[in-house]
Amino acid sequence: xxxxxxxxxxxxxxxxxxxxxxxxxxxxxxxxxxxxxxxxxxxxxxxxxxxxxxxxxxxxxxxxxxxxxxxxxxxxxxxxxxxxxxxxxxxxxxxxxxxxxxxxxxxxxxxxxx
Amino acid sequence: xxxxxxxxxxxxxxxxxxxxxxxxxxxxxxxxxxxxxxxxxxxxxxxxxxxxxxxxxxxxxxxxxxxxxxxxxxxxxxxxxxxxxxxxxxxxxxxxxxxxxxxxxxxxxxxxxx
Numbered sequence: 001x002x003x004x005x006x007x008x009x010x011x012x013x014x015x016x017x018x019x020x021x022x023x024x025x026x027x028x029x030x031x032x033x034x035x036x037x038x039x040x041x042x043x044x045x046x047x048x049x050x051x052x053x054x055x056x057x058x059x060x061x062x063x064x065x066x067x068x069x070x071x072x073x074x075x076x077x078x079x080x081x082x083x084x085x086x087x088x089x090x091x092x093x094x095x096x097x098x099x100x101x102x103x104x105x106x107x108x109x110x111x112x113x114x
Numbered sequence: 115x116x117x118x119x120x121x122x123x124x125x126x127x128x129x130x131x132x133x134x135x136x137x138x139x140x141x142x143x144x145x146x147x148x149x150x151x152x153x154x155x156x157x158x159x160x161x162x163x164x165x166x167x168x169x170x171x172x173x174x175x176x177x178x179x180x181x182x183x184x185x186x187x188x189x190x191x192x193x194x195x196x197x198x199x200x201x202x203x204x205x206x207x208x209x210x211x212x213x214x215x216x217x218x219x220x221x222x223x224x225x226x227x228x
Contacts, residue, residue: 004157033215042120042203042218043158056215091157100146100165100207100214105157 004106006092012112013082021077021109025094032075033103034067035091043091049075050098082113116141118206120219127194128227135222137204138186144206147180147187148216152201161202162189194226 005024013019025032031050035043036059045059051072060067064083069075079086089110093103117140127133139147145166150158164171164178164187171178175194180187191198201223205216 031214035216040221042118042205042220043216044218045215048215059215093157095214098214102148102160102163103214103216105150105159107155107157 004092004094004104006090006106006109008109009107010110010112012114014114015083016081018078018080019082019111021079021090021111023075023077023092023094023106025073025075025092026096026104027073029094029096029104031095031098031101031103032069033093033095034075034077035093036061037089037091037108039088046077046090079111082111084113087111087113116144116206116208116217118204118217118219120204120222122222123220124223124225126225126227129194129196131194133189133191133194133198133224133226135189135202135204135224136186137188137206137219138184139206139217140185141206141208142182142185143208146207146214147178148205148207149178149189150203150205150218152203152221158203191224194224196226196228199224199226 034046037043048056049069064080066078089108091108092106095101148163152158177190201221204219207214
């Protein structure tokens with residue numbers, strides 16, 4: 001595809017609701033990353049997939065956060081029982097290979113929890 | 115873990131002048147240093163990167179230098195143009211078993227005044 005796409009672009013949730021954020025990486029890219037970007041800050045790592053395997057979830061802030069990539073392409077980040085502190089932009093990035101390689105970012109999903 | 119510090123947080127320059135952004139990192143094992151440009155409402159876009167076996171890299175008006183001994187790297191933009199106005203992020207990465215999450219600085223908001 002032309003690039004990494006994410007949907008929805010904007011999501012407003014009431015505190016306590018569950019949300020699901022989708023990432024479509026560049027076709028054929030092996031590695032997929034999720035980052036969280038708070039307002040005025042740099043992105044912070046959440047989790048990493050190599051194909052369908054979730055190899056690192058050390059950045060997930062709590063057990064309310066869950067990510068999957070069941071067929072090694074599209075990925076979903078799910079947040080259960082959303083809290084106000086979950087408000088941020090959630091960025092997805094993909095890279096062609098494993099190891100050190102250029103990460104291409106999507107436009108992000110801006111989540112606002114009221 | 116890795117920590118990346120970025121300065122300045124804001125930078126204003128006159129069109130045609132040069133802009134320099136500096137970053138330091140803490141983990142000597144880091145071996146990949148990309149720079150990203152982020153415009154409002156968009157995801158970060160890679161503008162240049164450098165690996166630890168290289169001291170300097172240039173691409174038209176953009177250059178990056180790396181000093182591994184001092185653990186710092188810098189972005190230089192020459193002949194700045196209004197379209198260079200954006201937030202710039204430096205990042206560092208350690209290649210480890212295929213997992214290469216980027217650790218970002220807090221960003222520099224560059225304003226180019228016409």
